[in-house]
Amino acid sequence: MKIKTNITNxxxxxxxxxxxxxxxxxxxxxxxxxxxxxxQKITYHNNRIFDLV
Structure with missing residues (x-):
């Protein structure tokens, strides 16, 4: 579980x-x-950050 958390971080x-x-x-x-x-790329990365949090 800790590895998954580290990868997400x-x-x-x-x-x-x-x-x-x-x-x-x-x-x-x-x-x-x-x-x-x-x-467009900034929006993509914002969305990815939002999805991961």
Whole structure:
């Protein structure tokens, strides 16, 4: 059971780190098409974090 909890915690941390990185990219991005893709990816990672918690 502890292994499953650790794996879940790692997945939450991974999605959080990835979401934060994408938000930094979004802040510096000027291309509207790329901004849309980044927003979609951020939404995906937010949903994954919500599902895991």
């Amino acid at each position: 790692l997945r939450i941390k991974w999605h959080t780190i990835r979401k934060n990185y994408l938000e930094l990219l979004l802040d510096s991005c000027l291309n509207a098409m790329i901004q849309t893709k980044l927003k």
